Structures are given as C-alpha cells and as structure tokens.
Amino acid sequence: MIKDKKKHQILLVEDNYGDFVLVEEYLEEMIAEPVIIRMENYREAKEILTEKKTKFDVILLDLTLPDKSGLQLVGEMISIAENTPIIVLTGYADANFAIKSLSMGISDYLLKDDLSPTILFKSIIYNIERNKNFVRLQESEQRYVDLFQLSPQPMWVFDVNTLDFLNVNQAAIVHYGYSEEEFMHMTVRDIRPKEELEYLDNLMDSVRKENPKYLRVIVNHLKKDGTLIRVEIHSNAIVFQGRRCRLILANDITAKLKYLEAIEAQNEKLRDIAWMQSHILRAPLSRMMGIIDLIQRENLNELESKEFMGHLINSAKELDVIIKDVVEKAQQITIQDQIRPK
Incomplete structure (x- = not known):
C-alpha cells in the first residue's frame, strides 16, 4: 500500500495514552510522515492553538478530557x-449529541x-480538503464584499422575481x-x-425568461429627494442568499449628458459663425472692395467721391454690426465651455 507522503x-x-497509541499507529499506517502533537487536556490544547506557532491541518478531539467535556468542550x-477542521473521536454512540456537535461546526464524528x-x-483527508474549499469560498465571498462595499459607484443586488x-x-x-x-x-x-x-416590467419579463449573464441599459432613476437622473446600468446574473438575483452597477451619466448637450450647443453656434463668415460677412466686404477698386481706377469728381465714400462708410458700419454679433456669439460659446461633467 502506498502511503500518503504529505506531512x-x-x-x-x-488524555488516554492507550487511545493515543492506537490512533498514532493508525495514522502511521496510512501516512508516511505524520506530525502528531498530543495534548492531554483542554488547557494545553487552548495554549498551543492560541499561540499560533504551529499550523495544524486537523484536530482530533476526545470528548471526555479531565478539565472539560461534552458540548462545552466542543x-x-x-x-x-x-x-x-475538528474530528471528534469518542467511545459514546449518542446520535443526538453527534447531530448537535455537527451543527455547531464539528467536521466529523467518529466512534x-x-x-x-x-x-x-x-475522514482526515476528506475534511482537510473540504475545509480548503470552505476557506477558499470564504475568501471569495470576502473579496466580493470588499469589492461591493468599497466600490465608488452605486451597487446593489435585487431579486429577479420580487x-x-x-x-x-x-x-x-x-x-x-x-x-440601508x-x-x-x-x-x-x-x-x-x-x-x-x-x-x-417588460424588461424583467425578458430577463426572467432569457436570464442573460450580462445586460447594459440606460434608464432614468429617482433619488429620494425627487431628483431625476440618467443612469447607465450594468447588470450581471448571480445567485445571492439562494435566490436568483441581478448584481447592479449604476453609473450616473446625467452630468455627462448635460456636458454633451452643451458641446452640441457650442457646435451649433460655431456653425452659425461659420455661415456668417461665408455669407453675411462677404456681402459688405465685397461691396467695400468693389468701391475701393472704383475709387482707385476711376477719375471721380468731388460729388461722385462723396457718394462712393458714403457707400463705403455704410458697408463698414454694416460690417461692424456683423462683427459685434460674431463676437457676442463667440463669448456665449466661452460661457458654455465652462460646463463640465462632475
């Protein structure tokens, strides 16, 4: 027979030396190098466990020790x-006591x-492995709790049915x-x-039927004070407390959407300015350039010169009004540019 080579x-x-020798022989028959530390009473066991100098894989516990026994000892x-993990070794076949011990957290109960x-x-190998899985599960649950509670974004779990x-x-x-x-x-x-x-209601009917692992939707939510917010929801299917649930991460995108709306308003004003530059500004500017060209090329008398200068001044005033309007619109864009998502 091949012995287990793990230490x-x-x-x-x-406390019974004869029982200790028997258990030691059993362990040495199945395990190549068992490291067995014997304590004869509860006080000694408590001392070595609370010191935490030795990491034990399993505890074998007799139920009748000199200083403690029964359920109190358990x-x-x-x-x-x-x-x-704790495995009880006892000479008493009490089914009710065994059930009670197991319900309290004892890993196994052997006669x-x-x-x-x-x-x-x-029993030792089974309970060591089961305990490893249990510890891994506890660590996994703790990581979930930490990620859930420490998340800077709102998260919740809700029952899919209710x-x-x-x-x-x-x-x-x-x-x-x-x-809470x-x-x-x-x-x-x-x-x-x-x-x-x-x-x-329609969305949840679909979720109950199809149970998608992941779902993303954008919806409106209401805060307690009645504030309406726009929220991007990331939803994952999970089992929580034995119930079919969804884990939700909610990202409030209200400010982001307002910022995008402000950007779109700015773009609209920029389009207006571009149209002004290509159409409205060109009209008085073209007239002014034409008048200047005539003045330079033609030999005008005083009356004609005054008339053309009048047209030139009117075009300049018209251009000034248009430029002021462009500047005003540009200043409005600067004001809108101060809006930023929180």
Whole structure:
C-alpha cells in the first residue's frame, strides 16, 4: 500500500495514552510522515492553538478530557480552532449529541470502537480538503464584499422575481439618499419614474425568461429627494442568499449628458459663425472692395467721391454690426465651455 507522503500536521487532544497509541499507529499506517502533537487536556490544547506557532491541518478531539467535556468542550474548541477542521473521536454512540456537535461546526464524528486506519485516514483527508474549499469560498465571498462595499459607484443586488433590494453598498446609500434600512423595504420599482414602470416590467419579463449573464441599459432613476437622473446600468446574473438575483452597477451619466448637450450647443453656434463668415460677412466686404477698386481706377469728381465714400462708410458700419454679433456669439460659446461633467 502506498502511503500518503504529505506531512500532515495533526493535533491529537486525548488524555488516554492507550487511545493515543492506537490512533498514532493508525495514522502511521496510512501516512508516511505524520506530525502528531498530543495534548492531554483542554488547557494545553487552548495554549498551543492560541499561540499560533504551529499550523495544524486537523484536530482530533476526545470528548471526555479531565478539565472539560461534552458540548462545552466542543463549543470552546470550535471558538479557538478558527478554520482548522475538528474530528471528534469518542467511545459514546449518542446520535443526538453527534447531530448537535455537527451543527455547531464539528467536521466529523467518529466512534473509537468502529475506528480503523482507513476510516480515520479518509475522514482526515476528506475534511482537510473540504475545509480548503470552505476557506477558499470564504475568501471569495470576502473579496466580493470588499469589492461591493468599497466600490465608488452605486451597487446593489435585487431579486429577479420580487424586485426586492437584498443588498446595497455605501455609494448607493450616499448617491440616492436612502438609508440601508429604507432600501431593504423597497423594490427596484421605487426608484423608477411611473412612466417607465411598464418598460421595467417588460424588461424583467425578458430577463426572467432569457436570464442573460450580462445586460447594459440606460434608464432614468429617482433619488429620494425627487431628483431625476440618467443612469447607465450594468447588470450581471448571480445567485445571492439562494435566490436568483441581478448584481447592479449604476453609473450616473446625467452630468455627462448635460456636458454633451452643451458641446452640441457650442457646435451649433460655431456653425452659425461659420455661415456668417461665408455669407453675411462677404456681402459688405465685397461691396467695400468693389468701391475701393472704383475709387482707385476711376477719375471721380468731388460729388461722385462723396457718394462712393458714403457707400463705403455704410458697408463698414454694416460690417461692424456683423462683427459685434460674431463676437457676442463667440463669448456665449466661452460661457458654455465652462460646463463640465462632475
């Protein structure tokens, strides 16, 4: 038989020396180099676990120690073991006690009379691997919580069927003005304008049927104070608290759209100015150039000169009015240019 070559760190809390020797033999039969540290009572076990100098893969716990026993021992060992799996080894076959221990967080419950090298080894390996997956899951959930709560943009989770808010981050609370408690008594319908509820219902019917992994829409939302905002919604399908949900990231693009509208208004004014330059300005300017050319080429008498000068002055005044209008429009563009998205 090929032994497990991993050096498993095992804490055995057992006051009976005969049982310790038996468990040690079982472990050595299945594991090439088990590292077994024995503690004879709860006090010693607590001391080595709280010092955290040794990282244990599993704890084997006898239920009747000199200084503690039963459910009290189970509860206190769970509290100091942190994420280390605990396997109970006992000589008492009490089904109710076993169920209670497992519900408290014990990883496995083995009877000493039924123990064998294979049974003990399988329980240790199974619970070590299961605990690794559990720890990875906890870390994954913590990363989700951190990303969710620390996001600078509003985020929430809602139930696809009921539309109830199930979780909201601090950014959503600040941006929309509702407290977390208020959000938890609301649905997605409560932040949508009445005229868009039919669109929302149709959209959610489609989501329930097709369940798209990702969805992006632009909609209107209402803050608590009644402010209407334009929001770009990024929606992902998730399972939360055992319920079919959507994770939402909301990007308020109200200021951005206002900025784009201001840019478009500026562009319109620039088009007006360009038209003025190509049409309105050319008329008096062409007249002035024609009059100057006639004055230079023709031998005009005093009366004709005065008449042409009058036309020249009138064209100059007309040009001055047009230029002032162009300057005024350009100044308006400068004012609009001060608008920036927040």
